Amino acid sequence: MNRLLKAGLLAATSAMALAAAPASALDLSAMTEAERSAFREEVRSYLLENPELLLEVIAKLEAQQAEAQASGDQQLVATNAEALFADANSWVGGNPEGDVTLVEFMDYRCGYCKKAFEEVEALVESDGNIRFVLKEFPILGEESELAARFAIATLQLAGPDAYKSVHDQLMTMRGQVSEGNLAKIGVKAGIEDVQAVLDHMSNDDVTAVIAENRALAARLNISGTPGFVMGDVMLRGYLPLDAMREVVDEIRTQ
Template identity: 55%
Template sequence: MFPRLIAPALACALALPASAMDLTELTDAERAQFRAEVRAYLLENPEVIMEAVESLQGREAEAQARADFDLVTNNAGPIFDDGYSWEGGNPDGDIVLVEFLDYRCGYCKKSHGEVAKLLETDGNIKMIVKEFPILGEQSMMASRFAIATKNVAGDDSYDKIKDALMAFNGDITTAALRRLAETYQLDFDAIESKMNDDEVTREIAETRALAQKLQITGTPTFVMHDEMLRGYLPYDQMQALVAEKRD
């Protein structure tokens, strides 16, 4: 990576012949001399390496942002209006924030409070939650329970269970889910009977297919309007991005 980025610049800086721009054209002696000059130059100017790395990272980030913009634009329907994902916050908000989450994901748990704070302090954000269990059977069980709760008891109960599952740090077991249901006076038996319904299975499968199209491989992943935000973001950064989108 480094030679491709800095060799031409070094050749000019070191006043080497034009042939030095192509290392394959050098003799063994010239190549050895060039490498020695490069090494000496880098030892004297180590900031060149960091500048090259930062330049490369900047170009890669720009390319990723352009690719993500296209992915979001081409899949806007299932992202923002799939007909089944839970919606919260302000339904008429001028900012729409979509989150792909897994209840067993430590960074999802960490970001949960940040997102809640953003929704509370802003008041003009619509929130959409995509159930994306990718961390094993307990993750799948938790998502099936959450979706079944929504289908049986409604959106308000789903919201409470979603928050409870994010705060829960033990193993996801039938007994644990029963206790959560009883805490919120929900009919666990009715919810459990729906956890493996085709409707629940289809929602998870369609969300996974969407995530694959969007090249999402980890959680949390957010979509804010036309931008994909991959990974945990603290409250201040999310707030700044919201302000940027409004501008």
């Protein structure tokens, strides 16, 4: 029996005690062993006859937990708003003046990030009023780190347009992340001095960006990718395009 079901059973049992027991028997600690045994059997019989009660209790608990999670997430977003939305080290695309900001924590070796890539692009392009911020969050090993370092080094040395081209290529590539393949991506992105970008990958400025993003993710309780923050809503994990559009609409109607 999972934790939520146990909680539901306990809540249902308590409700039964208050609703069905005589006033003199409400003090459960004062019951004799025989009375307690009879009471437990009565509750068991009632729940077997009315299993829908458990479903109602569990649904209520889930709603309360979701509400508490949303409230906690909003506080986390508010506390970390500057690092999320206004840091100088992240690429910003979409509409810079958009009324909704979407922040994505992503890893270039993450299958679900790759799956979400085209849908996020479609959301930003079709909406036209979303400010889009990318956070490099390499958590899946050495190749993830290499890809993130190359992307950040590109942004720092070659600018946002070259970064976006590199980002898009890394998101759609299927081969191994190696220095040779990164160099080819850099050439295709139009970077004039690809070797300078490769050399810059180990620079302290690049390392600092990754460290800051990891620390921010930890503060937000984001441990996997993709992780999204949209407005003051946190979305952990992959979300289909239609669902993202629904979140955007909800934010705009608040």
